């Protein structure tokens with residue numbers, strides 16, 4: 001069975017002190033969790049503080065973005081190598097906000113995925129359709145295209161270790177979620193698509209759902225066969241709601 005992964009994406013929220021305070025609170029609440037992998041992706045500024053504050057717990061730390069070069073004249077960027085040197089385990093790549101607001105392309109997403117894996121940093125690759133694409137029945141074409149582009153050139157072994165987050169763009173930060181069944185259906189489509197080329201990796205790869213995951217809907221979402229976790233935005237900002245999401249998932253997988 002795939003171990004579910006519940007990961008908080010803090011986006012551009014929390015300064016260093018707020019990040020540390022939340023980790024202290026969260027650690028106490030999830031100390032007994034065994035069946036769920038737990039992660040927090042703070043801003044780049046708070047990465048090492050979160051890593052240190054998470055010490056002694058099973059909470060892993062992830063960045064929200066990287067650049068693919070190792071070092072050099074790339075003002076404003078951080079590299080996968082730098083994450084690895086600070087023992088940061090994960091990085092999100094290709095979040096829809098980065099694609100939409102910062103113009104990140106599928107080509108860049110692929111380069112970032114390669115850079116992450118080459119440095120031993122695990123990638124959480126985000127894919128998802130807009131509302132227009134959903135209405136035009138282009139969900140499958142969109143997500144499969146993004147998955148193919150992101151995973152191009154990786155070995156089957158590497159793909160097995162990637163995490164994909166299916167985040168329908170219209171469900172992010174809106175309070176609207178895809179129904180649990182619909183999220184399960186699209187994640188199943190993604191897994192079937194991966195299976196066509198990488199049958200072994202398809203069974204191992206974890207595919208999360210993201211988009212307004214909250215304590216009140218997490219059970220329904222996590223009870224679905226294909227869904228291997230969640231990438232949580234708003235509800236990951238409070239120890240109370242994020243721990244509730246984790247603990248409810250733990251109950252399902254126990």
Ligand SMILES: O=C(CO)COP(=O)(O)O
Nearest residue numbers: 009172173211212233234
């Ligand atoms: O974008 C998301 C996680 O990466 C989802 O954000 P919300 O949970 O706030 O909708």
